[in-house]
Amino acid sequence: MRGMTVPAGVAANHPATAGIGLDVLRAGGSAADAAVAAVFACAAAESIYTGLGGAGFATYYDAATARVTCLDFFCSVPGTDGDVTAGPMVPVEVFFGGMPQVYAIGGASVAVPGVPAGCGELHRRWGRLPWRDVVTPAVELARTGARLPAAHGRTLASCAPALAYGEGAAVYEPAGRLLHEGDLLFHPGLATALAALADEGPALFYTGDLAKIMVDAVRAAGGALGMRDLAGYAVTEVPVRTAALAGHRVLARQDMNRLVDTIGALPGPLPAGPQRAVAVAAALRDHGVQRKGDTTNVSVVDADGNACVVTTTMGLGAGVWLPGLGINLNSMLGEGELITADLAPGVRMQSNMCPLVVLDGGGALALAAGSAGASRIRTALLHTLLGVLADGLDMAAAVDRPRFHVVDDSVQAEPGCDPDDLAALAAAGWRVRPWEELNHYFGGVTAVGRGGAAGDPRRGGVGLLA
Numbered sequence: 001m002r003g004m005t006v007p008a009g010v011a012a013n014h015p016a017t018a019g020i021g022l023d024v025l026r027a028g029g030s031a032a033d034a035a036v037a038a039v040f041a042c043a044a045a046e047s048i049y050t051g052l053g054g055a056g057f058a059t060y061y062d063a064a065t066a067r068v069t070c071l072d073f074f075c076s077v078p079g080t081d082g083d084v085t086a087g088p089m090v091p092v093e094v095f096f097g098g099m100p101q102v103y104a105i106g107g108a109s110v111a112v113p114g115v116p117a118g119c120g121e122l123h124r125r126w127g128r129l130p131w132r133d134v135v136t137p138a139v140e141l142a143r144t145g146a147r148l149p150a151a152h153g154r155t156l157a158s159c160a161p162a163l164a165y166g167e168g169a170a171v172y173e174p175a176g177r178l179l180h181e182g183d184l185l186f187h188p189g190l191a192t193a194l195a196a197l198a199d200e201g202p203a204l205f206y207t208g209d210l211a212k213i214m215v216d217a218v219r220a221a222g223g224a225l226g227m228r229d230l231a232g233y234a235v236t237e238v239p240v241r242t243a244a245l246a247g248h249r250v251l252a253r254q255d256m257n258r259l260v261d262t263i264g265a266l267p268g269p270l271p272a273g274p275q276r277a278v279a280v281a282a283a284l285r286d287h288g289v290q291r292k293g294d295t296t297n298v299s300v301v302d303a304d305g306n307a308c309v310v311t312t313t314m315g316l317g318a319g320v321w322l323p324g325l326g327i328n329l330n331s332m333l334g335e336g337e338l339i340t341a342d343l344a345p346g347v348r349m350q351s352n353m354c355p356l357v358v359l360d361g362g363g364a365l366a367l368a369a370g371s372a373g374a375s376r377i378r379t380a381l382l383h384t385l386l387g388v389l390a391d392g393l394d395m396a397a398a399v400d401r402p403r404f405h406v407v408d409d410s411v412q413a414e415p416g417c418d419p420d421d422l423a424a425l426a427a428a429g430w431r432v433r434p435w436e437e438l439n440h441y442f443g444g445v446t447a448v449g450r451g452g453a454a455g456d457p458r459r460g461g462v463g464l465l466a
Contacts, residue, residue: 112225
């Protein structure tokens with residue numbers, strides 16, 4: 001595949017999300033325009049994973065300069081107003097991989113959201129189309145709603161204690177029954193909020209009318225979010241890290257799981273066969289815990305070769321909704337793995353999210369990708385990169401291929417993993433736990449590259465070429 005041009009395309013975790021991104025590309029939009037349009041579409045189609053009350057990261061590749069930029073629009077800790085003390089969070093138990101996991105939601109779990117600001121900054125730097133043209137497709141989608149893919153239905157079933165909490169019940173359990181595959185996901189009032197965003201821009205959420213509504217909703221639910229927290233929020237540019245893999249360079253931010261460092265820890269040259277599986281497991285060794293993480297990703301390449309990868313999340317969702325506007329706020333302060341000792345009001349939180357680009361030896365774009373999946377983001381991306389760059393698979397085959405994930409001294413293995421690989425891992429001292437079915441636990445990669453465009457079947461994803 002070396003020397004080939006990456007085709008223009010969009011990959012996302014919902015057909016409607018990817019379709020809106022593709023329409024914007026075909027209308028002359030840049031990779032940033034299409035990615036922003038798709039992220040806003042996620043608010044209507046993928047609210048199980050993300051939304052306007054969430055946050056994220058973006059990586060952008062500029063084909064004219066071969067420059068890579070990483071933007072941080074993740075959550076900041078509220079409380080800089082100093083006039084309110086947050087109350088207790090609301091514990092919820094969700095089942096994940098057959099095991100109960102305890103999270104916390106409610107007003108005290110809400111951190112400063114970054115999605116509107118991050119999308120605004122992407123458009124300001126690299127957009128071509130008018131802002132209104134980029135936001136309007138999501139307005140139209142919000143007016144009709146979107147059908148729930150089977151994979152999203154499975155996620156909803158496991159996360160229902162958080163998502164269908166409080167006002168969320170009217171969205172996810174209409175008529176007293178949890179939505180499932182093929183049902184219409186509809187958020188009353190969301191079209192109104194998106195239309196206002198199209199008219200007024202991201203400032204609406206930070207210093208405009210929605211800021212006061214957001215603060216009132218959070219504080220009524222026991223949170224500490226204040227007007228100063230919102231007005232002081234800013235998107236930041238963060239350093240780009242790089243590592244070599246199979247004659248290519250992988251470029252991304254430094255995430256909590258250190259994907260770039262993990263790639264750098266792989267032996268070179270890569271061993272073949274089962275010994276590679278042992279080497280990959282050693283590089284992936286992670287002494288954290290299994291966490292769910294509701295996250296999604298959009299990957300876009302435009303006709304000029306620019307790439308934009310955006311990963312966003314809202315945690316499990318706080319169950320704090322902006323009244324009449326169809327927006328659920330994030331629960332980042334209730335995500336135990338994100339709570340670090342240095343957190344204080346105004347401090348930017350850390351994350352496992354790692355949108356990336358891959359360049360060939362000449363500095364040309366080879367691949368743009370990101371993933372959902374909390375602590376499995378690194379795993380999902382590494383397996384996909386190895387499939388494309390080392391094994392020569394096309395994008396769909398690389399994304400679909402069974403993965404294994406390391407937790408402490410165990411290997412969680414998807415159905416279809418090579419038996420010889422699993423035997424070698426067991427012989428090397430790993431406890432191998434086979435899974436019986438495809439599961440969103442193993443991440444949700446979306447990618448566009450020389451091998452085409454692909455979304456992850458674990459998350460109902462699709463890849464579309466322009």
